[in-house]
Amino acid sequence: MTPDPTGRAPSYTDFHPRWYRVRVSTYWWLTKWSYMKFVLRELSSIFVAWFVVLTLLQIRCLSQGPEAYARWQEWMRNPFLIAGNVVTLFFVLWHTVTWFNLAPRAMAVRVAGKRVPALLIAAGNYLAWAVVSVILAWIILGG
Amino acid sequence: MARRLVEPFLWSLFSVGGVVAAFLIPVHLFLFALAFPLGWIASPSQEALLALARHPLVRIYLFVLCSLPLFHWAHRFRYTLYDGLQIKHLNEVITAFCYGGAVLGTMVAGYLLWNLR
Numbered sequence: 001m002t003p004d005p006t007g008r009a010p011s012y013t014d015f016h017p018r019w020y021r022v023r024v025s026t027y028w029w030l031t032k033w034s035y036m037k038f039v040l041r042e043l044s045s046i047f048v049a050w051f052v053v054l055t056l057l058q059i060r061c062l063s064q065g066p067e068a069y070a071r072w073q074e075w076m077r078n079p080f081l082i083a084g085n086v087v088t089l090f091f092v093l094w095h096t097v098t099w100f101n102l103a104p105r106a107m108a109v110r111v112a113g114k115r116v117p118a119l120l121i122a123a124g125n126y127l128a129w130a131v132v133s134v135i136l137a138w139i140i141l142g143g
Numbered sequence: 144m145a146r147r148l149v150e151p152f153l154w155s156l157f158s159v160g161g162v163v164a165a166f167l168i169p170v171h172l173f174l175f176a177l178a179f180p181l182g183w184i185a186s187p188s189q190e191a192l193l194a195l196a197r198h199p200l201v202r203i204y205l206f207v208l209c210s211l212p213l214f215h216w217a218h219r220f221r222y223t224l225y226d227g228l229q230i231k232h233l234n235e236v237i238t239a240f241c242y243g244g245a246v247l248g249t250m251v252a253g254y255l256l257w258n259l260r
Contacts, residue, residue: 024229026227026228026229029227039223039227042219042220042222042223042226042227043223044219045215045216045219045220045223046216046220048164048168048212048215048216049212049213049216049220049244049248051168051171051172051176051212052208052209052212052213052216052248052252053248054175054176055171055175055205055208055209056209056248056251056252056255058175059196059205059252059255059256059259060255062189062192062193062196062259063193063255063258063259063260065189066188066189066190069189069192070189073179073180073186076175076176076179076180077180077181081176081180082176082177082180082181085172085176085177086177088172088176089169089172089173089176089177092164092168092169092172093169095161095164095165095168096164096165096166096168096169099161099162099164099165100165128166129165129166129169132166132167132170133166133169133170136167136170136171137170137174139195140171140174140187140192140195141174141184141187142187142191
């Protein structure tokens with residue numbers, strides 16, 4: 001503090017004022033189901049990335065020949081991997097559902113000046129998803 | 144300034160990647176990670192799958208399937224680390240790890256699919 005020649009207490013201090021801030025726990029998201037749903041949705045991205053890793057390994061083995069691909073298939077039969085992939089499927093589906101349910105809020109579709117109801121947009125997404133999935137399965141399984 | 148220019152671009156990659164992931168990943172994952180390994184459905188042979196994957200359109204499809212969801216992951220995971228663990232002070236490290244990972248994965252996908260024989 002700088003000495004004051006008049007001897008009076010100065011009206012300022014050298015210290016930075018402290019804001020009043022409530023410390024948020026690292027586990028804030030455990031306190032409420034809606035927070036939990038949000039965090040589960042955010043965590044789904046890890047499983048999306050894991051799927052890409054699996055697919056890249058699969059493409060690599062596919063190009064290396066039948067033996068390499070058989071090794072990949074054998075690896076995928078590992079019970080721990082199966083269990084992990086069940087969890088992965090759960091999170092990926094969670095991503096799909098939350099994404100489609102948010103879609104009506106992101107897209108304000110208007111037909112003849114009227115806003116298309118949210119339920120209809122979500123339903124359209126689910127329908128398109130089903131169609132795409134069936135077509136992809138049909139192609140993968142050899143047409 | 145650079146941040147303000149880049150952020151919308153990264154967000155749109157996140158968004159498009161989210162759509163790709165939502166529509167395409169479940170069926171792939173169900174077939175290749177559960178139905179085939181568990182023997183619920185007979186897996187197509189390596190020859191058949193390779194022939195399919197070598198088609199130019201399928202190569203592009205697989206590239207999109209691998210790349211865009213990685214950018215979706217990068218963006219979302221970055222904010223998960225910020226919000227969930229409150230480690231905003233590691234900003235640069237997290238950003239480099241997330242988007243760097245997505246770029247690396249995209250390059251690997253491009254390399255593998257380009258060299259698919």
